Amino acid sequence: MGRRSDHTRPELREMIVSEGHRQISEVGFARFSAREVAKRIGYTIGTLYNVFGSYDQMLLAINGRTLDLWIAALEGRLEGLETGRLEAAIRAYFTFAVEHRHAWTALYDFRLPEGEPMPDYYREKVEAITGVIVREIAAALPEAHGEKARSLARSLLATVHGHCFFALNGTFALLGEEDPIARALDRVEDALARYEDG
Template sequence: MGRRSDHSRAELEALILEEGQRLMAEMGFARFSAREVAKRIGYSVGTLYNVFGSYDLLLATINTATFERWAAHLEQRLHHASTDRIAALVEGYFSFAADHPNLWSAIYDHRLPADMPIPEGLAARRGALTDIVVREVVAILPDATKERAPRLARSLVATVHGHCAFALNGSFALLGESDPLEMATARVKESLLAAGATL
């Protein structure tokens, strides 16, 4: 039986997101079920859609919460970095993906329908992750090229993502590569040095 009067809308949203992330971490995107989330929290699946608007927006919100966890993970790595903050960023990317493979994969497995733009609020929250990379890139570029930082940061994220994905899906192992983290870090630093960065 549903517990429709047990929680305020804000409390219900937080409850759904918490259980949704837990289920995504356990089952992965392909086996994720809004009905199972509803069952676990004691509400109907219709309640989930009333709160989030649709299945796609529920997934987008769950994935946005993952972006926020990931950003916090990067900030923690940077807080404890001794001097090599770029290496700390790359390691933070790899370690979050390795520690939370289903949550990380779901970010890339789910696509909103072509006619459904991501809500501005969710996009802004997701952008905090890239903002960290941009901030760190700006800090090491010469004044004359700092305006290139956002575009360069996006390219670097793509480079690290490719290496990380190959590492996690076993492609690098098949190629005989034993240290994809070192490779990714080296490629990032090469790109930064080519842009005039001081490392």
């Protein structure tokens, strides 16, 4: 078969990302198959390569979709909230990871070959996640500003990530920790309390 134009380029792109995300959410990164994605949207493997150029770029697009959904989930949860915004953001962080186990894990399972740079569009999505936390940290610490707030936000993001990661991969269960979110919130509180003092 040749040029069909059943779908425009952007439509096709969307179909692949959408189905790819569905796939990876269901079976996880390890069992993900590009061929299966192609089959399910009624195309063949070659077409995925035509559209994305490489497997890696396709996976990046799929992970990008996960980031989009994650950002939306965070923002959505905070919308209209007056108090407890930072805590809500952290809880939403966990909730998304738990509810999208496989897709969330794939974010970290997949890595570009060394040396290959992250595309800007992806970098921006990662920064958007951070941005949410930065904003809430800055709001929680009126006296903090600029780089100080950004630095603390990055670090607390890593803190929350570590707790979330251990919660999902079974490390916390293995170690007997039963309430990972509470522990993450403890650590954030520790940092804020200390900051307020000096």
